[in-house]
Amino acid sequence: MTVRNRGALAAMAAGVAALTVATLVACGSQPADDVGTEEATALASATPSPPAAAAVPSVPVTTGELPADAATVPPVRLVIPQLDVTATVNAVGINERTDEFEVPPSVDQIGWYRYGPGLEADAGSVVIAGHVDSAKQGKGAFFRLRELDQGDTLTATGSDGRARQYRVVAREEYAKTKIPLDRYFARDGKPRLTLITCGGPFDAETRRYRDNIVVTAVPA
Amino acid sequence: MKLSYFRRVAAGGAVAALAFTGVGSFTATPAYAATSKVSVVHGIPDTPVDVYVNGEKTLDNFKPGDVAGPLNLEEGAYDIALTKPGEPVGSAILKVDNAAVPGGANISIAAHLDAAGQPKITPFVNDVSKVDAGKARLIVRHTAAAPEVDVRAGGTPVFEGLTNPNEAKGDVDAGSVQADVVLAGTDTVAIGPADLNLKEGTATIVYAIGSAEGKTLDVVAQTITGLHSAPGGVPSGDGGQAGTGVDTWWYGLTGAGVLLLLGGGVRMASARTGRK
Numbered sequence: 001m002t003v004r005n006r007g008a009l010a011a012m013a014a015g016v017a018a019l020t021v022a023t024l025v026a027c028g029s030q031p032a033d034d035v036g037t038e039e040a041t042a043l044a045s046a047t048p049s050p051p052a053a054a055a056v057p058s059v060p061v062t063t064g065e066l067p068a069d070a071a072t073v074p075p076v077r078l079v080i081p082q083l084d085v086t087a088t089v090n091a092v093g094i095n096e097r098t099d100e101f102e103v104p105p106s107v108d109q110i111g112w113y114r115y116g117p118g119l120e121a122d123a124g125s126v127v128i129a130g131h132v133d134s135a136k137q138g139k140g141a142f143f144r145l146r147e148l149d150q151g152d153t154l155t156a157t158g159s160d161g162r163a164r165q166y167r168v169v170a171r172e173e174y175a176k177t178k179i180p181l182d183r184y185f186a187r188d189g190k191p192r193l194t195l196i197t198c199g200g201p202f203d204a205e206t207r208r209y210r211d212n213i214v215v216t217a218v219p220a
Numbered sequence: 221m222k223l224s225y226f227r228r229v230a231a232g233g234a235v236a237a238l239a240f241t242g243v244g245s246f247t248a249t250p251a252y253a254a255t256s257k258v259s260v261v262h263g264i265p266d267t268p269v270d271v272y273v274n275g276e277k278t279l280d281n282f283k284p285g286d287v288a289g290p291l292n293l294e295e296g297a298y299d300i301a302l303t304k305p306g307e308p309v310g311s312a313i314l315k316v317d318n319a320a321v322p323g324g325a326n327i328s329i330a331a332h333l334d335a336a337g338q339p340k341i342t343p344f345v346n347d348v349s350k351v352d353a354g355k356a357r358l359i360v361r362h363t364a365a366a367p368e369v370d371v372r373a374g375g376t377p378v379f380e381g382l383t384n385p386n387e388a389k390g391d392v393d394a395g396s397v398q399a400d401v402v403l404a405g406t407d408t409v410a411i412g413p414a415d416l417n418l419k420e421g422t423a424t425i426v427y428a429i430g431s432a433e434g435k436t437l438d439v440v441a442q443t444i445t446g447l448h449s450a451p452g453g454v455p456s457g458d459g460g461q462a463g464t465g466v467d468t469w470w471y472g473l474t475g476a477g478v479l480l481l482l483g484g485g486v487r488m489a490s491a492r493t494g495r496k
Contacts (some may be wrong), residue, residue: 059288
């Protein structure tokens with residue numbers, strides 16, 4: 001075998017090695033597949049409204065008083081035994097500048113969307129979002145959210161002191177540009193708890209994750 | 221609440237009141253939505269009524285300050301009549317024939333006093349477009365026997381120069397605000413103050429009703445829910461520790477691997493060919 005041949009062989013061996021490493025890395029980085037998408041979608045379908053009645057049906061009458069403050073029960077604590085997570089839940093709204101969900105800046109705390117249903121609601125999606133991580137603070141409360149699987153349990157405790165059990169039915173990953181947020185922030189459909197964080201490939205330049213991880217749970 | 225979020229809508233400018241006969245020209249009606257949601261608001265003081273629609277009694281002993289509905293009404297023309305409770309439809313105290321209800325709209329029909337104190341019926345088309353996340357819609361309608369008014373929130377005028385039978389509206393930060401109604405350009409309070417709880421994703425419609433002269437000025441409120449929007453997004457991480465998929469270096473490594481393989485292969489091949 002010539003020297004030239006040996007060089008070529010070495011180059012090919014190096015190439016094979018590089019590709020092997022690349023393949024291994026790529027396989028190791030694959031997120032777990034979505035589970036329960038159909039269940040999550042079914043939960044969101046609104047209860048069918050009664051068909052348009054006859055020309056002049058009987059009519060509900062209310063006293064036209066100014067609306068009172070609704071009695072919602074905010075979640076104050078979320079426990080996820082599977083992930084060894086116990087986190088304080090803050091009531092949060094919308095960031096005025098970005099029009100986005102105001103996730104609490106402290107990564108060990110998570111935020112409940114105060115405009116949506118509370119734990120008392122018999123319909124709609126209670127939304128809690130938390131950081132997966134932060135450049136300054138490290139891992140967040142929802143760092144391992146994507147490890148949750150169907151059947152795992154969660155406990156959300158309300159401001160009324162009552163602990164409510166939930167069972168995970170779905171875990172999905174969506175590109176942030178494609179996520180059906182209307183479904184997860186719906187105020188109708190079956191009562192459910194929706195946990196949201198970031199995931200997928202990370203763009204180091206924009207410091208943004210491409211995707212959102214969404215876990216849907218129903219009262220257990 | 222930040223008052224800057226009130227869009228100051230001049231009275232009359234944004235008014236959705238439509239003449240009953242002109243309703244038919246309502247064009248923003250999708251073909252599939254043949255029914256409309258119709259509510260009825262009673263703003264005539266001291267006058268409970270029975271409400272007849274197309275000759276049939278629809279509301280029995282409907283009281284001032286009450287809101288009925290919404291009814292799902294098919295697109296079409298309706299005869300509406302108000303009688304004193306128990307009296308036949310023939311002796312109506314107020315009636316409108318052939319009131320056109322367009323398809324696919326949300327309408328409030330107010331029985332109220334005009335500026336001079338005469339009972340009348342005014343239909344309003346309700347703005348049920350979505351509000352942005354975090355916002356609520358406030359609609360104020362002047363349906364009282366009273367002069368031009370300003371509506372104030374936290375003491376600052378937000379809707380000015382509102383006259384009967386017109387409306388003013390704006391999308392504001394959701395939450396509680398103390399509101400009152402004053403005679404236009406003055407600090408003379410005509411109605412209120414009252415705490416307005418503007419729930420996110422809803423429209424709160426406040427009707428000023430009654431008569432200034434009769435000292436029966438009051439408000440009636442109607443709420444429309446389900447106008448909420450989802451937040452623009454859920455940004456929840458900038459650390460990168462949880463990144464899945466592959467980084468830029470991966471593409472470099474893969475590229476290098478392919479090049480090395482190809483290069484080596486070509487050299488091998490050319491070496492063999494050369495030996496032949």
